Amino acid sequence: MKKSKFELNCPVARTLESVGDPWCLLIIRDALMGVTRFKVFERNLKISKNILSNRLDKLVQFGVLEKEQVSETSRPEYTLTQKGRELAPVILELGKWGMKWHNVE
Numbered sequence: 001m002k003k004s005k006f007e008l009n010c011p012v013a014r015t016l017e018s019v020g021d022p023w024c025l026l027i028i029r030d031a032l033m034g035v036t037r038f039k040v041f042e043r044n045l046k047i048s049k050n051i052l053s054n055r056l057d058k059l060v061q062f063g064v065l066e067k068e069q070v071s072e073t074s075r076p077e078y079t080l081t082q083k084g085r086e087l088a089p090v091i092l093e094l095g096k097w098g099m100k101w102h103n104v105e
Contacts, residue, residue, distance in 0.1 A: 018062040019087065023047060023055045028084060029091050031065065036077040059084070 008014075019025060023045070030044055042052055056078055059065040064084040067076050 019059070019064060021055065021058075023051060024059055024064075025091065025094070027052075027055055027059060028064065028080070028087050031078065031080050031084065032088055032091060036079055038075060038078070041078075 019028065026045055027041060030041055035041055035044065038052065038056070041047070041056070042049065045052070047055075056065065056067070060067050060078070062083075063081055064087070065078045066081055067078055069076050
């Protein structure tokens with residue numbers, strides 16, 4: 001794994017480095033709801049292929065997602081690791097905060 005760009009020995013700073021990008025959080029949200037395929041992430045998020053590919057690679061690199069080739073003829077699937085599944089309470093709390101402070105339902 002590459003060296004941290006943050007000089008701070010702070011868990012919040014280190015966490016933001018791996019999952020702090022808004023696209024990463026939305027990918028994790030969708031993965032928590034069962035999305036595993038590139039095309040479905042792309043359709044749900046209305047995100048460009050290159051940005052999605054970059055963020056998926058980043059989440060795999062940081063151990064939040066696993067990239068699995070189910071068969072030789074199918075496209076890979078992205079599944080949450082234990083590390084990724086443990087972000088569920090964070091995503092839920094962000095959603096609650098957003099509903100309260102941004103009138104988003």
